[in-house]
Amino acid sequence: MLHFNVGEVVERRELSTTTRGTVVHVTANGYVVTVQWYGWFGLAGRESTHRSDELVRVAD
Numbered sequence: 001m002l003h004f005n006v007g008e009v010v011e012r013r014e015l016s017t018t019t020r021g022t023v024v025h026v027t028a029n030g031y032v033v034t035v036q037w038y039g040w041f042g043l044a045g046r047e048s049t050h051r052s053d054e055l056v057r058v059a060d
Helices: none
Strands: 009-012 021-026 032-037 047-051 055-057
Antiparallel strands (some): 009 021, 009 055, 032 047
């Protein structure tokens, strides 16, 4: 399981390159991550919660 940090840029694993967002919250065990999206078809600015294994870190 990947552990993410607040502020990291991530993508949905199955929809990479069109679903970038910023991590805004991570549970203490790192299993659940809340992301604010800015590149997800009409959902810019909205937040959603995902298991950490559904996300990948975006390389700079």
